[in-house]
Amino acid sequence: MTVAPTSPGDTDALRLVIEGTVSETGPGFFRALVRNLASVMGTSGAWVTEYLPDNNRLRALAFWLNGSFLEHFEHDVPGTPCEAVLVEKRLVHYPDRVVELYPDDTDLQTLNAVSYLGVPLFDSDGRIMGHLAVLDSKPLRKEMRLISLFEIFAARASAECRRLRIEQEVRAREEELSSLLQGAMDGIVVLDDSLRIVRVNPAVQRLFGYQPEQMIGQEAKWFLAGDSAKLLTECIRQPGGPERQVWIPSRLTVIRADQSRFPAEATLSSFECRRTRFFTLILRNIDERIEAEQHIARLSSETEYLRKALADETGVDELLGNSPPMLSLKAAIQQVATTDATVLIHGETGTGKELVARAVHTSSHRKDKPMVRVNCAAIPGSLMESEFFGHEKGAFTGAVAKREGRFALADGGTIFLDEVGELPLDLQAKLLRVLQEGEFESLGSVKTRKVDVRVVAATNRDLAKMVAEGSFREDLYYRLNVFPLAVPALRERTQDLPLLAAAFQERFSRRMGCKSEALHPEELRRLAAYPWPGNIRELQNVIERAIILAPGTHPDLVKALPGQCCVEAPRRDETKDENRVLTASEIEEIERSNLQRALDVASGKVSGPKGAAALLNIPPSTFTSRMKALGVERQQESRNPVSPARGIS
Ligand SMILES: Nc1ncnc2c1ncn2[C@@H]1O[C@H](COP(=O)(O)OP(=O)(O)OP(=O)(O)O)[C@@H](O)[C@H]1O
Structure with missing residues (x-):
């Protein structure tokens, strides 16, 4: 509590306090305060401190002793008269023999202290900020007048300490704000x-x-x-x-x-x-x-356009056929589509395995997510892992940027592993892990990624035989073969030929802007008699060719059917027995000579846009396996044999 002094001497003292400190703030204020305090109180020393609660110490903001300032004075609180001030939170007065009361306080001896008067300084929340004290080398009487003056000095010190604290806080806020603005x-x-x-x-x-x-x-x-x-x-x-x-x-x-x-x-x-x-x-x-949004919109409409163009190009996105084998295939597709089971589609080349995979995807709950196709036969072995699982920037020479793999792209949807029999053994192990645990690491990353992908695989190879030969992992085979779907060859469902031929005729004539008359029954019989090694893909090509080669509006099947132009196959108007059925070896011979001819035209090259496989519109791996089956050899092949599992080019 502050008691107002009344005597004229006190008024002088007060003027001293006010005038000595009014123009000062911060360190200057505290120095003026302690010097004036010592003078008013008539003591040898006076000091004001700030309390450091973390280490329970007091640091002098200003210390006046025997006519000069003591710089950098700091001391521990325990065992000192200041401790009583801080703990009891009140004015403490030791008028005499203070050294005897605090024998462990060596500072008191050094400062030659006899008497001590101290008072705590509080912040606006009542917490201790520091203290103000005087000491003297002679006893200090307990005079109300002096105590009152001392309290007035303490009030001034408290006010300045509080002001300084607020100032520090404002500065800290300003720095924070400024760093926010800067950053x-x-x-x-x-x-x-x-x-x-x-x-x-x-x-x-x-x-x-x-x-x-x-x-x-x-x-x-x-x-x-x-x-x-x-x-x-x-x-x-x-x-x-x-x-x-x-x-x-x-x-x-x-x-x-x-x-x-x-x-x-x-x-x-x-x-x-x-x-x-x-x-x-x-x-x-x-x-x-905005540019990115426009880019996305442009890409979306391009994708839509391409999707339509693709559907137009590949024809129907619907599996055509009402023959018993096709009806049971469609029923099986519906049965498995709604589950998340892995599907293994087996069938000869061109039978529509990709169409079946698409039907499984579009009939499933994943239909709004992507179906990502990976042609395992078309990716070079060295790039396969990165293609499947992606890579980080710098994972290998040439990996200039991070790239997502097909599994990540298919997250939430379906991945279609076409020609899965062509997968190398080391990748088979990694694929097995994704199938079992749904997780993988991209190349160059230690972070494991989890994906939710349904796997549909397809092959025209005999995987069970490959397992027996050791070129396909048995565990992967069983993992893939959860739900097998066999796609019938076209020769096993000749019933569907009229429907398919008509659909392809309609599509190609529309695309070419011409008319195309329906095929005669004997032409359909001719189609049914052909073995269709390239299945529906081959039928599409034949129909397209027949429309192109037609002199009028009736498709010319004779010219269009394979082998008819290079082997003297019976023509409808020339043959004596127009219903004659070709034997299997005659058909093989036709196919053999067709493969050979394609190789000759392509100068022995199988893959690539000008390769023999492209001429026949079949994948290079199919071309190669047909060559093997029919014993067709390229001249350079006998000099430089290449593994039949990989593309030859
Ligand atoms: N049932 C069908 N109805 C209509 N078109 C079909 C049918 N089956 C296949 N096709 C068409 O035949 C062509 C070949 O089909 P697809 O690519 O699906 O065969 P594939 O068995 O995957 O061939 P490959 O083993 O050579 O990759 C495609 O253009 C496809 O649209």
Whole structure:
């Protein structure tokens, strides 16, 4: 409690306190305070401290002793008279023999202390900030007048300590705010009530191309295009104004220093400082986002267009056929589609295995997610792992950027592993892990990724035989073969030929813009008699060729059927027995000579756009396996044999 002094001497002392400290703040204030305090109290020393609770020490803010200042004075609290001040939180007075009371306080001896008077300094929440004390080398009488004066000095010290604390806090906040402004990616413009710029952050400089000093003092409309300035003013002047953060509904157009413009998304908020209203405008350049959105829209419509073109190109996305084997295949597809079971599709080349895989996907709950196809025969062995699981930047020479693998792309959907029999053994092990645990690591990464992918695989090879030969892992085989689907060869469902031929005729004639008459019964019989080693893909090619080669509107099957142009096969109008059925060896011979001829035309090259396989419109692996089966050899093949499992080119 403060007792007001009354004597004229006290008034002088008070004037000393006020005049000695009024012009000072911080360290200067404390130095003036302790010097005046010692003088008023008539003691040899006076000091004011701040309390350091972390290590229970007191650090002098100013220490006046015997006519000069002691610098950098700091001491532990325990075992000192100051401890009583801090613990009891009240004024403590030891008028005499203080050294005897605190024999362990060596500072007291060094300072030659006899008497001590100390008082704690509190912050506005009642917590101790430090203390103010005097000491003397002679006894100090307990005089009310002196104590009152001492308390007045203490009140002044407390007030300054509190002011300093607030000042420190304000400075810390300002630094925090400034680092937020400095680090923000968005442009931040602070406007005063007359909408003039008072502050900008470095991002504004980057976005606008102006130096901050060029902007300060300018009106907001200076950097906003006509309508945008009006919109901003409306948002600010609306009744109630932008109390909290508001989203400016349309985009603002910002004019850069070079007069170019960019669209910006903006938020606006207001605050009050020293009774003045300010507005904070946060601007984000959305040029790149708009460009990305347009890019996405363009890609989406291109994808849609390509999807349509693909459906048109590959024909139906529907599995045509009502023959008993096709009906049971369709029933099996519906049965398995709704589950997440792995499906293994088996069938000769061109029978429609990919179409079956697509039907499984589109009939499943995953239909809105992608079906990603991987042709295991077409990817070089060295790239296969990265193709499947992706790679990190720098994972191998040439990996200049991170790339997602097909499994990651298919997440949530289906992965279709076409020609799965061509997978090398080391990758078979990795595939098995994804099938079992749904997880993998991309090349060059230690992070395990989890995916939810349904696997549908297809092959025209005898996987069980490959397992027996040791070229396909048995565990993978069983894992894939959870639900086998066998796609019948076309020769096993000749019943479907009229339907298929008509559908392909319709498609190709539409595409070529011509008419195509229906095939005669004997032509359909001819189709049924052909063995169709290339199955439906081959039928499509034959029909297309027949329409192209037709002199009029009736397709020319005679010219279009394979082998008919290079082997003297019986022509409808020439043969004596037009219903003659070809033997298996005759058919083989036709196919053999056709393969040979394709090889001759392609100069012995199998794969590639000008390779023999492309001429027949079949995959190179199929071409190679047919060559093997029919004993067709390339000349260079006998000199330089290549593994039949990989493409030959
Ligand atoms: N049942 C069908 N109905 C209509 N078109 C079909 C049918 N089956 C296959 N096709 C068509 O035949 C062509 C070959 O089909 P697909 O590519 O699915 O065969 P595949 O068995 O996967 O061949 P490969 O083993 O050579 O990869 C495609 O153009 C496809 O649209």
